[in-house]
Amino acid sequence: VPEDARRQIEHELSLIEELGYPGYFLTLHSIVEFARSREILCQGRGSAANSVVCYCLGITAIDPVRMKLLFERFISRERNEPPDIDVDFEHERREEVLQHIYEKYGRHRAAMVCEVISYRGRSALRDVGKTLGLSLDQVDRLARSISRWGESASVEALAETGLDPSDRTLLLTLELAGQIEGFPRHLSIHSGGFAITKGPLYDLVPVENASMEGRTVVQWDKDDVAAAGILKxxxxxxGMLSAVSKTLATVRETEGKQLSLASIPAEDPATYAMLQDADSVGVFQIESRAQMNMLPRLKPKTFYDLVVEVAIIRPGPIIGQMVHPYLRRRDGIEPVVYPHPVFEPILGRTLGVTLFQEQVMRLAVTAAGFTLGEADALRRAMGHKRSHEKLMQLKERFIVGLARLGLTREQGEAVFKQFEGFAHYGFPESHSASFALIAYASSWLKRHHPAAFVCGLLNSQPMGFYAPHTLIEDARRHGVPARPVDVQRSGYDCTLERLDAPGFCPPGGRHPHAPQAQPFALRLGLRMVRGLRETAAR
Known part of the structure; x- marks a missing residue:
């Protein structure tokens, strides 16, 4: 074990033991091990990828020592709250994992966390309007008077929708709807939060049966559960994990190659050449129009370039005005400069531009003399609108700290302003790296196994950015002919059929990023027939 990795492991284990979190990590490890025993693809993401312990336990797939990630973004003494580990599973098989938890811990000790749905403008108007006896037409008009999410209705908007602004019932509806905005309306199930306790859960929190069969849910949300110290x-x-899993299975079945996520070759030049041409339809995270526009400009050549690509088309870098400086510096148009030499080791990989939350924290420690826990508090204060007073205190300390390096107050203000605009929507480097792994894997599969890849995508619908017909057309351009649904030949899922003469060439010539001799055709499955139920199709 390398010395730096050993030191980091010892540091993390010491802090985990001190804060009483070993059981939390072991619980996640057991869940991930169960998923892998059932060949369910899973991967941790978010700030957990900053932890070597998570990496060693197989919860995350990013080596934080090699990536030089910051553990205190994940856990710190000062934060005084349990760690937050998000693990993604194949979307079609996650229910197997959830039911395993119910079976292992019992429904008296495990339940999903709820989400409190609060009244917003339209929902408040609809419920109050119905209660006061307004007609459905009036209620609909009132709701349509709100053009944006979170906006409240106004008297002026009534006339614009053809309603009488002097009607007392309508005015009372507006008044009462405004009063209940933000009030809880109903409970929903959290997207993935699971509360697990040593003793009976119902001794601590109300538990109810969920509307979805086979699930129970606590009547507290994630913040309440965390405040009570309940393990969550x-x-x-x-969806992409399902698509990748099915793609790998198809490659094994049709080509006999024992591929896995871990065995996909790293830093493949052909894959990066494909991405540099914005050929990324169907690829995880980098298939949107905005990402496609960025790919030829950023020209990814390494895995870390993909980490940047995933993070740069986000509100944080855009609001912080960091996208264009990064691209200009990458192209050599603008020199790479740092406010002080101490910034260079931290911002060197991103050419002097702050793109990640961890960079803000490192600069606070190295340049301004913060502790790692205080640096995390700064990051959190930047991201919460209610923490303005705390942020101003930390800002003053940050600027004073920079002054010790010889920076003027104006320079310190400029640095902090850049951080502040960015940190409201900043992306953790660990999260971006975790997503970049899946982005690279899906890109490699698209480049080298286009038929299996599109087959996996179609069999995992609904998911992704593009409709099935777009995916099919893109596959055809990459040398994969599509054969129609056939009652005699099609199963429920799409399948691959071997071509009599490999090397199908679509009109317009062979795609530059298609394999030389692609030997398969795509047979569309009955799942592609609109309106046909799965039970009937199977």
Whole structure:
């Protein structure tokens, strides 16, 4: 074990033991091990990827020592709250994992966390309007008078929708709807939060049966559960993991190659060449129009370039005005400069531009003299609108700290302003790296196994950014002919059929990023027939 890794492991284990979290990590480890024993693809993400312990336990797939990630973004003494580990599972098989938890811990000790749905403008108007006896037409008009989410209705908007602004019932509806905005309306199930306790859960919190069969839910949300010190794990679903899993299975079945996520070759030039041409339809995280526009400009050549690509098309870097400086510096148009030499080791990989939350924390420690826990408090204060007073205190200390390096107050203000605009929507580097792993894997599969890849995507619908017909057309351009649904040949899922003469060439010539001799055709399955129920199709 490398010395730096050994030191980091000892540091993490010491803090985990001190804060009383060993059981939490072991619980997540057991859940992940169960999933892998059932060949369910899973991967931790978020700030947990900053932890070597999570990496060693197989919860996350990013080596934080090699990536030089910051553990205190994940856990710190000062934060005084349990760690938050998000684990993604194949979206079609996550229920197996959830039911395993119920079976292992019992329904008296495990239940999903609820989410409190609060009244917003439209929902408040609809419920109050119905209660006061307004007609459905009036209620609909009132609701349509709100153009944006979170906006409240106004008297002026009544006339614009053809309603009488002097009607007392309508005015009372507006008044009461405004009063109940933000009030709880009903409970829903959290997307993946699971509360697990040593003793009976119902001794601590109300538990009820969920509307979804086979689930129970506590009547507290994630913040309440955390405040009570109840262990919570976040088990989320990710469609791309289902698609990748099915793609790997198809490759094994049709080509006999024993591929896995771990065995996909790293840093493949052909894959990066494909991405540099914005050929990313169907690829995880980098298939949107905005990402496609960025790919030829950023020209990813390494895995870390993909980490940046995933993070840069986000509100944080855009609001912080960091996208164009990064691209200009990457192209050599603008020199890479740092406010002080101490910034260079921290911002060197991103060319002097702050793109990640961990960089803000490291600079607070290295340049301004914060402890790691205080640096995390700064990050959290930047991200919460209610922490303005705390943020101003930390800002003053940050600027004073920079002054010790010789920076003027104006320079310190400029640095902090950049951080402040960015940190409201900043992306953790660990989270971006976790997503970049899946982005690279899906890109490699698209480049080298396009038929299996599109088959996996179609069999995992609904998911992703594009409709099935777009995916099919993109596969055709990459040398994968699509054969129609056939009652005699099609199963429920799409399948691959071997071509009599490999090397199908679509009109317009062979795609530059298609394999030389792609030997399979795509047979569309009955799942592609709109309106046909799965029970009937099978």
């Amino acid at each position: 794990v976040d088990l989320l679903s990710l």
